[in-house]
Amino acid sequence: MPEGDAIRRLASTITELFAGGTVVASSPQGRFAHSAALIDGCRLQCVRVHGKHMFIGFVTEGEGQGQGQCEGEGEPILERWMHIHLGLYGWWRFNGDETVVDEGYGVAHRVPPVPAGEWNGHSETRWGCGFGEAAAGTWEPPEPVGQVRFRMYNTHAVADLIGPNRCELITDAEREAVEARLGPDPLEVGARDDEEAADCFARTAHAKKRAIGEIIMDQSIIAGVGNIYRADSLFLAGISPHRKGKNVSVKRLKELWVLICDLMNRGLAAGRLETMDPKEAPNPPLVGDEEASRWYVYHRTGRPCVRCGTPIREALMQNRRLFWCPSCQR
DNA sequence: AACTTATGACTAA
DNA sequence: TAGTCCTAAGTTG
Structure with a gap:
């Protein structure tokens, strides 16, 4: 997994x-x-x-x-x-x-x-x-x-x-x-500041009619993102997973690239997949609800968004469970 | 014992 | 979109 x-x-x-x-x-x-x-x-x-x-x-x-x-x-x-x-x-x-x-x-x-x-x-x-x-x-x-x-x-x-x-x-x-069939990898050394990789990702994504939530799971466009990083990176970017790629500006897509680089490096450094910035984690942590302080929206259906309190929503996208905050993500 | 779930991705139709 | 493959752990009956 x-x-x-x-x-x-x-x-x-x-x-x-x-x-x-x-x-x-x-x-x-x-x-x-x-x-x-x-x-x-x-x-x-x-x-x-x-x-x-x-x-x-x-x-x-x-x-x-x-x-x-x-x-x-x-x-x-x-x-x-x-x-x-x-x-x-x-x-x-x-x-x-x-x-x-x-x-x-x-x-x-x-x-x-x-x-x-x-x-x-x-x-x-x-x-x-x-x-x-x-x-x-x-x-x-x-x-x-x-x-x-x-x-x-x-x-x-x-x-x-x-x-x-x-x-x-x-x-x-x-x-x-x-x-050769894989897109750029956000965890490659220097990827965060790799203008060429960011541009490659942003332009490719911007050319798609598909939903951005599908696009960033496409390994030929960006390699290494899975279901948790999809949900939480789009939350942090404030982008609805249902928005079409062509309806997200190249500028915002480049910002998304940097954000995904940072997020995946956070998980890498933490030693496990953690997306939550410790400063935003519920304090004290909710007992028996470890995921509430580990991820923003992933696996948090119906729970209040940590930023705005709106219940997190869930849907299926390409047969995978998708999570997002309908208020923070537009 | 059967069913469900999981951080994935391919093929067939 | 549905079916397939790979495995183990948890829940349900």
Whole structure:
């Protein structure tokens, strides 16, 4: 259930735990067995993210000695990429020894060994990391639980992939073809001030007769936005999700681009998808209503808008639940 | 045991 | 627009 920020988080965890070394790969569930066998023993070279797509680059051990480089002068082009799209409910589960530090919500990194139990992380149910309790050197990956499509591990950590919508080995040309079909990614470094990306998004969106709520979910126009960012970015922009793209000025669409960049970076920094500016969150937080202080309109049907008190409305748009404030958004 | 829900996206009609 | 795919957890009967 990830949007672009979650994919970046998962990618950095995978980079932290595995980049630069070889992995033992398998498909406990069996549905990726042939490809996993090709990955087995390869070195994980790098991880790329574009929107909600993740590409893990592998090289046969002994080839191209770069350290986690995906691009650049003199680097070999990676011919073997694992292309992963988590879809609606795919996820990763991590576990590791005492050198793997759980930061919560699926983010982990490695440090020199520290005493077990010192880290009191707050694992999110779905993307939690296992705690590093076993001493380095004695740790072994736990038995896979559930439908683990793909598993890779080294001497310190294991990553299990569960329920991906797409999971395939592809060539570099195929990777480029996938990325070519995607619009600019608001989480790309420098995207917020990237005049070209903002302009590309704004002009494309402005040319559409479709509703802006559909447009920003179109991955070929802007890559990485999902159902929560759609709802809350349009709320913050003050734009009704039903307004047609051509009826939103290019100027406002450029502002929307910047706003989406900021919003997604807020989620990235927070470690989970949070859109609410802490200054606007209900204080004290409503007990048993965590979402009221996490999101502005998403999942808040019938509740009062945090800004104007008008009940939040809900409708279906392209078979996804859409939420908006009829007063703040015009 | 059956049904519902979830931060997605494709194809067929 | 409806159907399909991928999985697990929660609710309902």
